Amino acid sequence: EVQLVESGGGLVQPGGSLRLSCAASGFTFDDYAMSWVRQAPGKGLEWVSAISWNGGSTYYAESIKGRFTISRDNAKNTVYLQMNSLKPEDTAVYYCAAVFRTTTQGMTNLKNYPYWGQGTQVTVSS
Secondary structure, three states: OEEEEEEOOEEEOOOOOEEEEEEEOOOOOOHEEEEEEEEEOOEEEEEEEEOOOOOEEEOOOOOOOOOOOEEEOOOEEEEEEOOOOHHHHHOOOEEEEEEEEOOHHHHHHHOOOOEEEEEEEEEOOO
């Protein structure tokens, strides 16, 4: 059974940091590109960041570029999202998602992702 389990969310003040983790099981992790996707209250899904199957390439949405860093540890079957300089507009449920080796364009297309986690809430507020 494929499982993606996010953790690390919570309440943080503006300017603060959080590190999200996503533990994967039930598939060959290092054959899959991974993404973080978020959904703010009342809005649709927004792709945030992606990392290639071997970690060699990373991609970021303009809205978070320079503040967030995606990484992965294939030995631990885990992908991370380090979030710094958080803003209230970063408040959302954050999901991780997995897609079998694909192109750069494929990694940013949410329709390509068959596996999703249950999400973790991030709230940025003073």
